[in-house]
Amino acid sequence: MALPNPAVDKVPTGYKYGWNDPEMKPLHVMKKGLSRETVEEISRIKGEPQWMTDLRLKAYRHFEARPMPTWGGDMSQIDFQDIYYYVTATDKAVQSWDDVPDYIRRTYDRLGIPEAEKKYLAGVGGQYDSEVVYHNIRADLEKLGVIFLGTDEALIKYPEIFKEYFGTVIPANDNKLAALNTAVWSGGSFIYVPKGVHVELPLQAYFRINTENMGQFERTLIIADEGSSVHYVEGCTAPAYTTASLHSAVVEIIVKKGARVRYTTIQNWSHNVYNLVTKRAVAYEDAVMEWVDGNLGSHLTMKYPSIYLLGERAHGEVLSIAFAGSDQHQDAGGKVIHAAPNTTSLITSKSISQGTGRTSYRGLIKVYPGCHGSKSTVRCDALILSDEARSDTYPYMEIDEDDVTIGHEATVSKVGSEQLFYLMSRGMNEAEASAMIVNGFIEPIVKELPMEYAVEMNRLIQLQMEGAVG
Amino acid sequence: MPVQAPAALDAASIEHISQGEPNWLGELRADWWRRVEADPWPTGAEEEWRRTSLDNLPRDGGLLLDAPLATYDLDPQLAARGVVFSDLGSAVREHGDLVKSHLARYDTLPAQMPFWGRSLAAWTGGIFLYVPKGVAIDGPLTARTVLPSGAYTYLPHTLIVLEEDASATLLEEVSSPDGHAIWFGGTADVQVGYGAKLRYANLQRLGDEAWRIGAQRVEVGQDADVTTLNAEIGSAISKVGMDVRMTGKGGTSRLLGLLAAGGAQSIDFNSCQDLIGSHTTSDLLYLSALYDASHASFYGVTRVRPEAKQTSSYQECRNLLLSPKAGAEPIPVLEIETNDILRCGHGATAGAIDPVQRFYAQSRGMSADAAERMIVRGFFERVVAQFDSEPIKARVLESLAARIGTTEEAAA
Numbered sequence: 001m002a003l004p005n006p007a008v009d010k011v012p013t014g015y016k017y018g019w020n021d022p023e024m025k026p027l028h029v030m031k032k033g034l035s036r037e038t039v040e041e042i043s044r045i046k047g048e049p050q051w052m053t054d055l056r057l058k059a060y061r062h063f064e065a066r067p068m069p070t071w072g073g074d075m076s077q078i079d080f081q082d083i084y085y086y087v088t089a090t091d092k093a094v095q096s097w098d099d100v101p102d103y104i105r106r107t108y109d110r111l112g113i114p115e116a117e118k119k120y121l122a123g124v125g126g127q128y129d130s131e132v133v134y135h136n137i138r139a140d141l142e143k144l145g146v147i148f149l150g151t152d153e154a155l156i157k158y159p160e161i162f163k164e165y166f167g168t169v170i171p172a173n174d175n176k177l178a179a180l181n182t183a184v185w186s187g188g189s190f191i192y193v194p195k196g197v198h199v200e201l202p203l204q205a206y207f208r209i210n211t212e213n214m215g216q217f218e219r220t221l222i223i224a225d226e227g228s229s230v231h232y233v234e235g236c237t238a239p240a241y242t243t244a245s246l247h248s249a250v251v252e253i254i255v256k257k258g259a260r261v262r263y264t265t266i267q268n269w270s271h272n273v274y275n276l277v278t279k280r281a282v283a284y285e286d287a288v289m290e291w292v293d294g295n296l297g298s299h300l301t302m303k304y305p306s307i308y309l310l311g312e313r314a315h316g317e318v319l320s321i322a323f324a325g326s327d328q329h330q331d332a333g334g335k336v337i338h339a340a341p342n343t344t345s346l347i348t349s350k351s352i353s354q355g356t357g358r359t360s361y362r363g364l365i366k367v368y369p370g371c372h373g374s375k376s377t378v379r380c381d382a383l384i385l386s387d388e389a390r391s392d393t394y395p396y397m398e399i400d401e402d403d404v405t406i407g408h409e410a411t412v413s414k415v416g417s418e419q420l421f422y423l424m425s426r427g428m429n430e431a432e433a434s435a436m437i438v439n440g441f442i443e444p445i446v447k448e449l450p451m452e453y454a455v456e457m458n459r460l461i462q463l464q465m466e467g468a469v470g
Numbered sequence: 471m472p473v474q475a476p477a478a479l480d481a482a483s484i485e486h487i488s489q490g491e492p493n494w495l496g497e498l499r500a501d502w503w504r505r506v507e508a509d510p511w512p513t514g515a516e517e518e519w520r521r522t523s524l525d526n527l528p529r530d531g532g533l534l535l536d537a538p539l540a541t542y543d544l545d546p547q548l549a550a551r552g553v554v555f556s557d558l559g560s561a562v563r564e565h566g567d568l569v570k571s572h573l574a575r576y577d578t579l580p581a582q583m584p585f586w587g588r589s590l591a592a593w594t595g596g597i598f599l600y601v602p603k604g605v606a607i608d609g610p611l612t613a614r615t616v617l618p619s620g621a622y623t624y625l626p627h628t629l630i631v632l633e634e635d636a637s638a639t640l641l642e643e644v645s646s647p648d649g650h651a652i653w654f655g656g657t658a659d660v661q662v663g664y665g666a667k668l669r670y671a672n673l674q675r676l677g678d679e680a681w682r683i684g685a686q687r688v689e690v691g692q693d694a695d696v697t698t699l700n701a702e703i704g705s706a707i708s709k710v711g712m713d714v715r716m717t718g719k720g721g722t723s724r725l726l727g728l729l730a731a732g733g734a735q736s737i738d739f740n741s742c743q744d745l746i747g748s749h750t751t752s753d754l755l756y757l758s759a760l761y762d763a764s765h766a767s768f769y770g771v772t773r774v775r776p777e778a779k780q781t782s783s784y785q786e787c788r789n790l791l792l793s794p795k796a797g798a799e800p801i802p803v804l805e806i807e808t809n810d811i812l813r814c815g816h817g818a819t820a821g822a823i824d825p826v827q828r829f830y831a832q833s834r835g836m837s838a839d840a841a842e843r844m845i846v847r848g849f850f851e852r853v854v855a856q857f858d859s860e861p862i863k864a865r866v867l868e869s870l871a872a873r874i875g876t877t878e879e880a881a882a
Contacts, residue, residue, distance in 0.1 A: 035521070264522070369794070386809055389812060390807045393804040397799055397818060398797075399789070399791070399798045402792065402793055403795055404791070405821040405822075406820045407821075410815055411815040412804060412806045412812075
């Protein structure tokens, strides 16, 4: 797949694996480009009910009608007619380990990731040796009545519950990229947690190995019924290699009365990917919704997880961490809409830019009239590690109610020379000292991650810093 | 969607204004007019124009040709030392070369260009202050403009030039009677040279149906020190764009704002603190007290250029919402293109008076109203205290009294 992408040419050292090799064997995929026929074909291959085909076509018309956003990152290089919209999992396995770029393989080695997992992450291995674990988890969940399936499978197996919720949080006519996803979606996770059920272990897409979970246009739908709770983890800290240049996922979450959902994403796509994702949750009375969102990879990410607080005393949190190295732009943030009284929210963003990287925090707090007693705090901190790096903060606030407490604060700083000097005087080299300072900076968010992710995240920062200094 | 430029302003009226003026000025006006005619009128899609609609801007009134009565106080001894302080028209007649070398030399923020250009083409009033090298003016200079009744368009331009090591303090005040839908498009071009020091307060007391569409451009030279204060009290709609250019190494700016709004008033500021020179400092503090169904918007950008090393900047916007219908949209944006910064940050808040403060004041025997007045005055004190001129502070507080009350009332 020869996709025009400036980032590909700038992949660090030793790049010789033929992404652009004209001799490379073509994949068995649908032809490139998007049309009404492509959309119908995808729906036909999947054997979907008519309503889904109609919804896809409706979304396709919205996608066609809408202009590209002119704000955020530079998306001028995306050519929608030069993209494959449907690739089956078996076709994906055609890729060979040799095609995985050197820098990604090196990172795997340095992180100490086992061989099988490496291949899985790189999209080479279709299976991963955790089947036993996976089956045990699945049996436990079934006893509780929890549904945890691939989204395609859920549409066929649970058509009623699926139709009741799908597209209700992010409708087909939402933004251009969400409309694209609705038209061509494939893969993703479907989770339904019944009333009062607490899922103790985090559910990870990782374990759901029988469906493609690194889809280009994945679609995830999570419903937490009244009084239930669940933690879902998507992605992983180690870099994930994909040949697809556009990743446009949609995630919809419904948190019913008194329920609690935490959704953790660590995105570390290879540096050829445009990662344009729409994530939105609705939280009803006394519900709690938390997004933990980490962005390390991709060429450009534009992602602003949102929470609509629709019931009284609902609470929303967004913890966002972004790391942009050279040729990367992380345009991330969060949105909270207070649409009921006594709702509360907290957005914490930590971003780091290095080399020629750029991080942007973009967020919105909106309080509708009548939502008295609402409280919101937004805190953004940015660390700029190099002279050519850039950091932006775009915090929007629309407050139409007086009985509220809304605050925003942001700081931008560099690694202090005194801090560095102190650590180096204690025997560290500059890279170690910088990595320690950066790890301290992101600690408030890393401590919210599952432990294995937190450990990996700290090691990744260490690796990045070794490249940055000296 | 194409938007028609106002009919009351046209090439013929620009030519009419130019009669009796020096040729260079007629050409300058005509040049600016050609530019604004060629440039688009804001569509509302621009970030700076999303929160103020120009649909109902009163554009049908004719241009106010006779500069309204303004008062200027200047010590004759200062005039003897080369200080010029007068209306801009008189300055053109009496100090033509001086005005010519400083007038209309710069563009401002793209969002404000349609109004900057119209004012430079069609000004019929405004202030000219020139302070020569090394001259320090102790007391405050004041220029008060009292606008007549009627429905008209008035686009005065104020030009302030401080040469090397000069210093001055200026209060510019404008008022108009209630009940008249005027378009007041005053602009200001402030040029502060090497080591000079300026305190500039702008007090807006327009009538309740007036529209104020303003633009201010401030250029801060090397080691210069500038404080601006915008006190916004009147008007139906006020939209001001501030373009603060920290070009000289080591320059400092303090940008202060006090917004007291009631009724259905809408006050909308956009600012750009552009840190271009190294070792510059720019701090912004805008406070609003919003009563009734009033609304305040603030869209401020701090930009630190790659070559601007060792800068220090802060943006702070706080909104006190004093009625259930009041609203605020503070949007403090940072665009930082270097890591070699000393300090950079922003803070924004919106909310009601802290009930604990209110309770405390009432527990000491104050009525609810008196407690609110005292707390609002205390809230504004952070800005008032930073403006380094007692007479101007007193004048601003006196003007604010109609909206936020006085200390005497508070104590009663």
